[in-house]
Amino acid sequence: MTxxxxxxxxxxxxxxxxAVPVRHPGRWVAVAILAVLAAMLVHTVITNDRxxxxxxxxxxxxxxxxxxxxxxxxxxxxxxxxxxxxxxxLAVMRxxxxxxxxxxxxxxxxxxxxxxxxAQLLFWNFLSALYPRLSLGIPFGPEFVSVDTNxxxxxxxxxxxxxxxxxxxxxxxxxxxxxLSVDRGQAEAAxxxxxxxxxxxxxxxxxxxxxxIVPPTGNETISMLKTTxxxxxxxxxxLLTSAQRISNQNxxxxxxxxxxxxxxxxLTSLLTIGQGFVERRYGRGFVPDRPGSRLLPKAGxx
Amino acid sequence: MTPMVEASGIHKSFGPTEVLRGIxxxxxxxxxxxxxxxxxxxxSTLLRCVNHLERIDAGRMRVDGKLxxxxxxxxxxxxxxxxxxxxxxxxxxxxxxxxxxFPHMTAAENVMEAPRTVLGTSRAAARKxxxxxxxxxxxxxxxxxxxxxxxxxxxQRVAIARALAMQPRLMxxxxxxxxxxxxxxxxxxxxxxxxxxxxMTMLVxxxxxxxxxxxxxxxxxxxxxxxxxxxxxxxxLSAPRHERTRSFLSKVL
Numbered sequence: 001m002t003x004x005x006x007x008x009x010x011x012x013x014x015x016x017x018x019a020v021p022v023r024h025p026g027r028w029v030a031v032a033i034l035a036v037l038a039a040m041l042v043h044t045v046i047t048n049d050r051x052x053x054x055x056x057x058x059x060x061x062x063x064x065x066x067x068x069x070x071x072x073x074x075x076x077x078x079x080x081x082x083x084x085x086x087x088x089x090l091a092v093m094r095x096x097x098x099x100x101x102x103x104x105x106x107x108x109x110x111x112x113x114x115x116x117x118x119a120q121l122l123f124w125n126f127l128s129a130l131y132p133r134l135s136l137g138i139p140f141g142p143e144f145v146s147v148d149t150n151x152x153x154x155x156x157x158x159x160x161x162x163x164x165x166x167x168x169x170x171x172x173x174x175x176x177x178x179x180l181s182v183d184r185g186q187a188e189a190a191x192x193x194x195x196x197x198x199x200x201x202x203x204x205x206x207x208x209x210x211x212x213i214v215p216p217t218g219n220e221t222i223s224m225l226k227t228t229x230x231x232x233x234x235x236x237x238x239l240l241t242s243a244q245r246i247s248n249q250n251x252x253x254x255x256x257x258x259x260x261x262x263x264x265x266x267l268t269s270l271l272t273i274g275q276g277f278v279e280r281r282y283g284r285g286f287v288p289d290r291p292g293s294r295l296l297p298k299a300g301x302x
Numbered sequence: 303m304t305p306m307v308e309a310s311g312i313h314k315s316f317g318p319t320e321v322l323r324g325i326x327x328x329x330x331x332x333x334x335x336x337x338x339x340x341x342x343x344x345x346s347t348l349l350r351c352v353n354h355l356e357r358i359d360a361g362r363m364r365v366d367g368k369l370x371x372x373x374x375x376x377x378x379x380x381x382x383x384x385x386x387x388x389x390x391x392x393x394x395x396x397x398x399x400x401x402x403x404f405p406h407m408t409a410a411e412n413v414m415e416a417p418r419t420v421l422g423t424s425r426a427a428a429r430k431x432x433x434x435x436x437x438x439x440x441x442x443x444x445x446x447x448x449x450x451x452x453x454x455x456x457x458q459r460v461a462i463a464r465a466l467a468m469q470p471r472l473m474x475x476x477x478x479x480x481x482x483x484x485x486x487x488x489x490x491x492x493x494x495x496x497x498x499x500x501x502m503t504m505l506v507x508x509x510x511x512x513x514x515x516x517x518x519x520x521x522x523x524x525x526x527x528x529x530x531x532x533x534x535x536x537x538x539l540s541a542p543r544h545e546r547t548r549s550f551l552s553k554v555l
Contacts, residue, residue, distance in 0.1 A: 189402035189461075192353055193416035193468060194392035196384055203419050207406050285406045285448035 052255035059246060059259050068242025069263050075159055075228040075238060080221050082164025087171025092201070094176055105172065112169035118233050121162035125234040127153050159231045167224060174216045178209030210282040218275035222268050239263055304367040306331045306472050306503040307352060311361035314347055321347045323527035325361070329520075331471075334504045336514035336535065339524035340550055345507045346399075348524070349474050352505065353394045354387050365394060365472060392420060395465030399477040401457040403449040409436060409460045410445040413467045420468070428467075435463040439493050455486030459493050466497075473497065475506040511555060515539055523547045 045051060059065055093105035112120070128149035137143035153161070182205050190200035229240040237245070240260050247256040307329035314322040321344045329335045337345045350356040351363055354371040363370040370390060372379040382390070404412050413432035417423040423431075436442050439459040449457050458478055465473060475494065479487040491513050498504060498517050508514060514521050514535050521535040523542075531538055531547045539555070542548045 183402070185398060185400055185402040186404065188355055189396075189398060189404070190416075191388070192355065192391055192394070192396035193464070194388050194420045195416065196388045199419050203415065204404055208404075282406070285408075285450055 050254065051258070052252055055250075055252045055255035056258050056262075059243075059256060060262065062246075064242045064246060065239070065259055065263070068237060068239040071236070072225065072228050072238040072240075072263075073267070075163060075231065076221065076224050078160055079163035079167055079228070080224055082160065083167025083171045083220070083224075084217065086165065086168030087173075087175045088206075090168060090172035091175035091179060094172065095179060109169045109172050112166050117162065117166050117227065118230055120166055121158065121230060121234050124153060124158040124161040125155065127158070155231075155234060155236045158234055159228075159236050162234075163224065163228065163231075167220065170220060171217070174220070175209070175213055177216075178211075178213035179205060181212045182208045207282065211279075211286060214275065214279050214282055218271065218278075221275075222271055225267055225271070226264060303330065305329060305364070306333070306366055307335075307505060308364040308367075309348070309352070309361065310364075312348065312351060312358050312363060313360035314344075314351060314356060314358050321527055322351070322358075325524075325527075325529060327522065327529065327532075329472075329503060329505055331503050332501045333519045334498045334502075334506065334517055335520045335522060336518040337505070337507045337522045337524060338509065338511070338514060338550075338554075339530075343524040344527040345524045346476050349396075349476050349505060349507050352472075352474055353391050353396055355396075365390070388420070392468050393471050395468060395470035395473040397458070397461050397465055397473065397475045397478045399480050401449070401454070401461045401481070403457055403461055403464070405449050408446045408448055409441060409452065409463075412449070412460055413464045416464070416468050431467060432463070435466055436460070438466075438496075439463045440489070453486060454482045455489045458482065458490045462490075462493055462497070472503045472505065475504065475508070477507050477509065479508070479510060509554065511539060511551075523550065525550070 090105045090108060093101050094109075096102045096105075131149055133146050134149050134152055135143040135146035137145075186204050186208065187197075187200050190204045191197075195203070226240075228238050231238060232241045243256040243260040247253045305328045307327065309325050309327040312322050312325040313320070323344075325344075325348055327335075327348075337348065339345050347356055351358050352365065352370065354363075357371065368390065369379075371382055371387060373382060374380075403409075404415065407415060410429065410432045413435055414423075414425075414428040417428045417431065418425065433442060433445060436445050439462055441456060441459055441463070444452060444456060449460070452460065462478075478494070479490050482490065487510070491510060494504070494506070494513070495517050506514075506518070518535040520532060521538045522532040523530050523538060523544075523546075525546050531542060531544045538547065539551065542551055
């Protein structure tokens with residue numbers, strides 16, 4: 001390369017730039033407006049006693065609310081586990097060279113994304129109307145065990161089936177997007193080293209796809225946290241249902257909505273922090289010292 | 303002596319495009335065979351057929367006397383299972399133009415990966431072997447660096463060490479220096495020169511005529527899916543017999 005004339009030659013006298021910085025009066029106006037709005041908000045939250053902060057305090061840690069919170073957590077975690085495992089399976093099926101296998105996955109995704117979640121929850125709950133008894137046996141052959149559908153598919157099981165199987169369809173597309181984001185050369189390099197397709201997927205492709213899969217999965221998890229409240233349509237209860245049951249009796253609607261909102265925000269915050277850690281784990285080798293979460297900046301980062 | 307690579311009548315098409323149109327090639331054990339030719343001549347495809355990354359349409363590909371991708375029984379060819387193809391590939395190392403290192407693993411982890419996953423080598427033994435291999439390619443100081451922190455030349459040397467970790471009997475190089483900055487080409491060629499001196503059988507698709515002349519035992523010129531000319535590198539490069547070879551060499555030399 002030819003050196004550019006006079007470019008950064010040592011010894012040349014250094015001329016500091018002394019310029020008048022551009023003023024930004026608009027920014028000060030914006031700050032002033034926001035400050036006034038914030039002050040108004042704080043003022044009204046404190047002075048308007050119809051917020052019922054005493055009621056909020058009274059119910060925040062009450063047994064029915066904590067019960068509902070537990071159900072929300074259990075439903076979210078288990079549905080997401082079903083959704084993620086099912087989603088990975090469907091995404092891998094979708095990429096299968098066998099058109100029947102890939103078509104089956106596509107049909108599943110079409111069906112479960114294309115119908116309302118409420119309808120799916122109701123369907124699983126009323127499965128017994130369609131099949132009063134479920135049995136295990138050889139297809140078209142003898143049956144080994146047979147049980148009453150209503151005993152096997154409890155309300156809780158119907159919730160999990162509805163939320164989890166629906167989530168799997170969405171997760172399948174997220175995982176597929178992640179798998180597609182990994183360069184084909186990676187699977188080829190793994191194959192050339194003697195790894196089977198399954199080994200290459202597990203060790204090479206999936207860990208890299210995770211970088212792309214994790215952020216939307218965090219989205220889905222946070223969304224699921226609140227979607228679980230739909231289980232009320234089949235008579236199950238979780239956090240929001242618990243809050244509403246209480247306010248139906250004492251008519252303190254706003255305070256109990258605040259109680260529910262508090263817990264949803266608390267859980268969402270925890271999930272956001274957790275997502276930061278997971279992202280940092282799968283970001284290895286891509287961006288050095290990547291700040292995983294803005295809530296928890298790594299020491300040394302600005 | 304059984305040839306290390308024996309390709310006979312290889313044909314390969316991608317859709318309507320016939321990329322390989324009847325290739326016959328023999329590489330003896332310990333031989334360094336360089337393949338040159340214009341882009342689109344099918345040289346990379348031929349290399350990828352050797353380890354069955356591409357499935358051939360016609361002909362037979364043998365490595366160390368064994369049919370690749372198929373086995374012959376009762377006068378019929380039977381496709382090999384995926385696990386059997388994987389087993390065949392263990393003995394054939396491959397180095398890619400774009401390195402294809404695993405970006406989520408350090409240099410040492412890249413080298414350890416295949417022995418650990420495919421052969422079930424213990425962590426300690428794989429680590430020791432990886433350190434020796436990285437030392438051999440002059441990168442022992444960078445063993446804990448991620449590929450993203452290495453220069454192109456360093457990445458390609460790690461890729462060579464990674465391929466060597468499976469103790470292959472044949473190494474395939476697919477334009478190993480084409481993606482490198484000019485000043486980094488030398489360090490990769492040095493490693494390859496060392497490998498050749500150690501007696502490794504190598505099939506090298508390259509544009510480095512100097513390397514082909516100096517290290518290669520044989521040189522193959524491919525154009526339009528066929529081998530136009532082959533022979534000792536010195537002869538082919540300095541006294542090409544075919545017009546197409548001559549015109550290609552006049553452009554690159």
